[in-house]
Amino acid sequence: MSDARSDLPAVHKLLDDAEREGLTETAPRDLVVRAIREILDDARSSNGAPPQDGWLAEIRRTVESKQRPSLVPVINATGVVLHTNLGRAPLAAAARDAVVRATGYNTLEYDVDAGKRGSRQTHLRELLTEITGAEDALVVTNAAAATVVVLNALAAGGETIVSRGELVEIGGSFRIPDILEKSGSVLIEVGTTNRTKLGDYVGAISPRTKCALKVHRSNFRLSGFVTEVQTEELVETMSSRNIPVVHDVGSGLLVDLAEYGLTNEPLVQDVVQTGATAVFSGDKLLGGPQAGIIAGPKDVIQKAAVNPFTRAMRPGKMVIAALEATLRLYRDRSAALERIPTLAMLTADPVVLRDRAEALAGRIEGAVIVPGTSSVGGGSFPDAELRTTLLSIPTDHPDAFLARLRRHDPPVIARADQGCVLLDPRTIQDGEEKDVVKAIVGAQGHRGTGAEEAGEAEE
Numbered sequence: 001m002s003d004a005r006s007d008l009p010a011v012h013k014l015l016d017d018a019e020r021e022g023l024t025e026t027a028p029r030d031l032v033v034r035a036i037r038e039i040l041d042d043a044r045s046s047n048g049a050p051p052q053d054g055w056l057a058e059i060r061r062t063v064e065s066k067q068r069p070s071l072v073p074v075i076n077a078t079g080v081v082l083h084t085n086l087g088r089a090p091l092a093a094a095a096r097d098a099v100v101r102a103t104g105y106n107t108l109e110y111d112v113d114a115g116k117r118g119s120r121q122t123h124l125r126e127l128l129t130e131i132t133g134a135e136d137a138l139v140v141t142n143a144a145a146a147t148v149v150v151l152n153a154l155a156a157g158g159e160t161i162v163s164r165g166e167l168v169e170i171g172g173s174f175r176i177p178d179i180l181e182k183s184g185s186v187l188i189e190v191g192t193t194n195r196t197k198l199g200d201y202v203g204a205i206s207p208r209t210k211c212a213l214k215v216h217r218s219n220f221r222l223s224g225f226v227t228e229v230q231t232e233e234l235v236e237t238m239s240s241r242n243i244p245v246v247h248d249v250g251s252g253l254l255v256d257l258a259e260y261g262l263t264n265e266p267l268v269q270d271v272v273q274t275g276a277t278a279v280f281s282g283d284k285l286l287g288g289p290q291a292g293i294i295a296g297p298k299d300v301i302q303k304a305a306v307n308p309f310t311r312a313m314r315p316g317k318m319v320i321a322a323l324e325a326t327l328r329l330y331r332d333r334s335a336a337l338e339r340i341p342t343l344a345m346l347t348a349d350p351v352v353l354r355d356r357a358e359a360l361a362g363r364i365e366g367a368v369i370v371p372g373t374s375s376v377g378g379g380s381f382p383d384a385e386l387r388t389t390l391l392s393i394p395t396d397h398p399d400a401f402l403a404r405l406r407r408h409d410p411p412v413i414a415r416a417d418q419g420c421v422l423l424d425p426r427t428i429q430d431g432e433e434k435d436v437v438k439a440i441v442g443a444q445g446h447r448g449t450g451a452e453e454a455g456e457a458e459e
């Protein structure tokens with residue numbers, strides 16, 4: 001082992017070689033040194049074996065990979081509309097433009113008329129109250145943060161009543177009991193997993209009760225022998241005792257999509273109408289940037305606004321710009337359905353999807369179209385099955401094929417099923433078809449032996 005180590009070239013020797021090859025002209029010298037050290041470390045941990053393609057080739061590859069941006073656009077051909085790993089909601093064109101405009105100096109906290117300091121929340125408050133019907137509204141970084149803010153503001157040092165049927169985990173370690181604990185409120189569980197009645201809530205009220213929390217079961221369904229208390233009923237009962245009701249609705253649905261077969265997600269306006277405080281995401285069904293929105297009665301929002309967590313979790317200028325532009329589209333239902341990509345994809349006409357799949361299939365050898373389903377994703381409408389037409393490409397090595405699609409620039413993310421690679425036109429954006437075809441044709445052209453293919457799949 002020590003012999004092998006002493007055989008390794010010195011850093012300055014490799015750096016000289018890299019310099020002679022011009023590598024330090026296209027990349028900062030320190031970056032080249034960092035790459036060399038990493039490669040030497042790797043070689044050391046594999047008993048001093050030199051890289052397969054030689055030192056210089058490996059240095060070049062490592063430097064190039066370090067210079068490539070990490071967060072890059074991808075083509076989502078999975079058919080999962082709100083794909084959390086792929087950045088959830090893609091922004092509307094108007095929102096993208098607004099983000100770009102907000103990158104320089106702007107009116108983030110400046111009142112141009114008065115010539116003095118303003119609040120970053122003013123850009124959103126009026127639109128949010130107008131659209132949701134709430135008295136007041138507040139925006140923080142995401143819905144999980146919004147829940148912490150509200151619960152801390154209303155119920156720290158006191159008790160919060162929650163149904164046992166709603167002590168959920170949303171994913172990514174967002175668990176209601178933990179969130180309550182971190183918010184400084186004591187969780188009072190009522191009812192059972194499948195049935196909670198109004199009397200259960202009432203029986204749990206004490207002088208320490210500060211809040212009643214309802215949580216939307218975003219990512220699963222309870223069915224069978226089930227009872228839950230509707231928000232309206234809960235607010236009626238609690239308001240006579242001055243106990244605020246908070247409803248974490250999750251997705252931020254602002255337009256009714258029942259006519260498209262999408263039911264079972266609460267409409268924010270309906271929740272606000274009951275007098276409850278609604279908490280929801282900006283980048284799920286709302287179709288905007290990552291944000292957490294709190295909309296409800298003035299006294300609740302005022303308490304939340306002055307809470308220190310609100311300052312700690314305040315949204316940045318680009319988020320506010322994107323959310324403002326997205327919310328403006330909601331003033332006109334048909335504009336929202338057409339121009340907010342999330343809503344446009346969810347309500348896409350099955351005939352149009354079929355035409356798009358057919359057009360793609362016509363440009364790819366061996367491709368066929370098959371009926372299939374897309375999903376909403378993002379823990380929204382979990383049991384909705386959206387009818388679509390898939391592009392299907394038979395292949396002996398689906399995993400290797402998928403890996404080659406991912407290596408395309410831009411990467412194409414698809415799925416495989418029973419010896420076929422499947423692409424869903426629903427989530428492929430306008431103008432991306434050319435790249436999809438190029439990626440597939442490239443992946444098909446790269447036919448190796450079975451052994452090579454298997455090796456690639458392991459990467």
Ligand SMILES: *Cc1c(COP(=O)(O)O)cnc(C)c1O
Nearest residue numbers: 142143144170216218249250281
């Ligand atoms: C998704 C979701 C959250 C978390 O929202 P983020 O914006 O991702 O923080 C919280 N509650 C419910 C019910 C959700 O569905």
